Amino acid sequence: xxxxxxxxxxxxxxxxxxxxxxxxxxxxxxxxxxxxxxxxxxxxxxxxxxxxxxxxxxxxxxxxxxxxxxxxxxxxxxxxxxxxxxxxxxxxxxxxxxxxxxxxxxxxxxxxxxxxxxxxxxxxxxxxxxxxxxxxxxxxxxxxxxxxxxxxxxxxxxxxxxxxxxxxxxxxxxxxxxxxxxxxxxx
Amino acid sequence: xxxxxxxxxxxxxxxxxxxxxxxxxxxxxxxxxxxxxxxxxxxxxxxxxxxxxxxxxxxxxxxxxxxxxxxxxxxxxxxxxxxxxxxxxxxxxxxxxxxxxxxxxxxxxxxxxxxxxxxxxxxxxxxxxxxxxxxxxxxxxxxxxxxxxxxxxxxxxxxxxxxxxxxxxxxxxxxxxxxxxxxxxxxxxxxxxxxxxxxxxxxxxxxxxxxxxxxxxxxxxxxxxxxxxxxxxxxxxxxxxxx
Numbered sequence: 030x031x032x033x034x035x036x037x038x039x040x041x042x043x044x045x046x047x048x049x050x051x052x053x054x055x056x057x058x059x060x061x062x063x064x065x066x067x068x069x070x071x072x073x074x075x076x077x078x079x080x081x082x083x084x085x086x087x088x089x090x091x092x093x094x095x096x097x098x099x100x101x102x103x104x105x106x107x108x109x110x111x112x113x114x115x116x117x118x119x120x121x122x123x124x125x126x127x128x129x130x131x132x133x134x135x136x137x138x139x140x141x142x143x144x145x146x147x148x149x150x151x152x153x154x155x156x157x158x159x160x161x162x163x164x165x166x167x168x169x170x171x172x173x174x175x176x177x178x179x180x181x182x183x184x185x186x187x188x189x190x191x192x193x194x195x196x197x198x199x200x201x202x203x204x205x206x207x208x209x210x211x212x213x214x215x216x
Numbered sequence: 217x218x219x220x221x222x223x224x225x226x227x228x229x230x231x232x233x234x235x236x237x238x239x240x241x242x243x244x245x246x247x248x249x250x251x252x253x254x255x256x257x258x259x260x261x262x263x264x265x266x267x268x269x270x271x272x273x274x275x276x277x278x279x280x281x282x283x284x285x286x287x288x289x290x291x292x293x294x295x296x297x298x299x300x301x302x303x304x305x306x307x308x309x310x311x312x313x314x315x316x317x318x319x320x321x322x323x324x325x326x327x328x329x330x331x332x333x334x335x336x337x338x339x340x341x342x343x344x345x346x347x348x349x350x351x352x353x354x355x356x357x358x359x360x361x362x363x364x365x366x367x368x369x370x371x372x373x374x375x376x377x378x379x380x381x382x383x384x385x386x387x388x389x390x391x392x393x394x395x396x397x398x399x400x401x402x403x404x405x406x407x408x409x410x411x412x413x414x415x416x417x418x419x420x421x422x423x424x425x426x427x428x429x430x431x432x433x434x435x436x437x438x439x440x441x442x443x444x445x446x447x448x449x450x451x452x453x454x455x456x457x458x459x
Contacts, residue, residue, distance in 0.1 A: 052289070056282060061274035064281075069272050075349075078281050082288070089289045099259065104266040115234045119241070160267045175233065179268055184237035207229035208222070214264055 032058040037102035038095075045093035052089055059103060060085070063110040070114040070182045076121060080113045087113075118182045163213035171206030174199060221253070228257035232265060280351055280458040287355055287366050288381060349373060354430040354455040358384065365408060365432075367394065369455070371424050376405055376416040383411040389437050393445060396422065397429045397452060402444055408432055429454040 037058060043051030063084060067077035087109060099105050164172055173192070177183055183191065189199040217225070230236050231244050247254050349372040357364040363384035368377045378394065386392060392408040406416050431452035433445035441447075 053282075053286070056285070060282075061276045062269075062272075064277040065272045065275040066269060068275050078277060081277055081281055082284050085285045086288055089285075100263045100266070104263065104269075107266060107269050108262050111234075118234075119237060160264065176268070178233040178235045179265060182234045185235050186237070188235065203230060203233070203235055204226055207226050207233070210264075211225055211229070 031062070031103055034101045034103065037106075038097060041088075041092050041095045041102055044089065045095070052085075052092075055088070056085055059106050062103060063106055066107055066110050067114050069180060070111065071117060076117055077114075080110065080117050084110045084113050115182050119184075159214060160210075163210050166213055167206050167209055168202075170194075170202045171209070174202040175206045175210070178203065224251075224254055225257045225260075228254060229261045232258055232261040278458055280353060280456075283353055283456060284366065287364070288379075290364075290381065351458040352424050352455040353458065354453050356430060356432055356451050356453050358432065358450045361385070363410070367408075367430055367455075369396075369418060369424060371418060371422070374418045374420075376414075376418050378408055378414045378416075380409055380411050380413070386410050386434075390434055390447075391437055392450070393433045393435045393441060393447075395431045395433060395445065396424075396427050397431055398427045402431065403427075404442055405430075424455075424457075427455075 037055065040051045040055040040058065044055055060081065064077060064081050067080045067084075068074065071077045071080060084106070088106065095102065095105055100108075164175075167175070170192070174188055177188060177191065181187075185196060185200050185203070188194075188203070189196040192199060194202075227236070227244055227247075231241065231248075236244055244254075248258060349370050352369040352371075354367045354369075355364065356367065361382075361384050363380055363382040366379045366381070368379075369375075370377070384392065392410065394405040394408040396403040396405055403419055403422060405419070406414075408414070429452060431445075432450045433441070434447040434450055435441060435445065436447065439446055
């Protein structure tokens with residue numbers, strides 16, 4: 030269950046004013062969500078832990094930059110985590126060894142399968158419902174490219190390698206997939 | 217939407233997805249700093265694609281992560297010795313303090329969250345599980361100095377990592393020496409930096425289960441100790457073993 034957005038907003042505001050207890054509570058309420066995301070993208074516990082530390086230090090230092098118009102507080106925190114994960118991947122992915130590489134290839138080869146419809150929920154579920162509807166309108170390769178990039182943090186080059194397709198083709202899949210999503214999701 | 221606006225929107229989408237890399241990513245980050253429309257486009261994608269996060273299973277991080285964060289953020293003071301002239305006998309005294317570290321760190325208890333909703337499309341997870349290595353972490357602060365050290369010992373990797381928060385003003389001709397507090401006598405771990413980070417290899421055969429903590433001594437650069445400190449012990453502190 031996601032933490033209550035209003036409570037998270039209050040914790041962020043208190044953290045911004047230097048309230049250490051609020052910061053600890055914020056960590057307690059949200060760190061498992063951020064860590065799950067980081068593990069999903071980075072696939073290595075040591076990297077995910079490093080990224081999680083960086084994220085919360087940034088939150089401690091920059092909590093005042095959060096504003097409700099930037100979206101739900103958990104979304105804001107997850108966005109910070111995701112960008113940190115991408116930065117780490119860009120810096121460290123060359124370190125991935127052969128065993129990791131095989132696992133990654135396997136993940137892609139077996140990737141992308143339709144699952145149940147999302148359950149009802151609040152704001153996130155509404156967004157998910159819209160996204161699901163629009164994703165269904167994408168060609169398989171477009172959908173796969175977008176999702177692999179989001180969940181695995183792949184660059185164009187990595188996508189091309191994993192999907193065994195020319196770089197230009199992959200770029201086109203991503204670009205057209207995004208364009209179609211934009212048109213479908215609206216302004 | 218104009219062609220220019222569409223291109224900006226798609227660039228923003230690629231930035232949020234993470235497909236931009238290298239120069240393209242750096243270039244777009246520069247654009248973001250100067251272009252409010254680009255920032256708005258990024259925010260639009262962030263909020264729309266965030267729905268994909270709903271399929272990600274929460275996972276509880278190890279307690280050591282919070283310990284590192286709270287230390288680096290300066291949320292509490294590290295255990296420190298007020299005396300700058302303690303003798304070597306401090307080793308024995310400190311052996312009883314190891315279990316106190318968890319109290320200092322104020323580790324939170326966690327409740328597992330329920331599974332998130334299913335997502336429309338799910339990439340099959342094949343996370344390369346890394347067994348979490350056991351770590352021993354000590355927090356040291358010398359009285360009268362703003363500098364603090366977070367020292368992590370990872371026996372599985374025979375690795376020592378020391379990170380300094382702040383800078384310690386070590387007297388001319390002196391340096392800081394790090395020790396492991398073993399009941400049988402101190403074990404030299406090497407030179408501790410005045411600032412920044414340091415990596416080192418743990419001594420062969422070091423059994424951290426039998427020790428109790430870390431200590432820093434102030435040594436003369438011309439008289440490097442190996443078996444025991446020559447100079448004064450500035451601080452000694454217990455370590456916390458990660459769960």
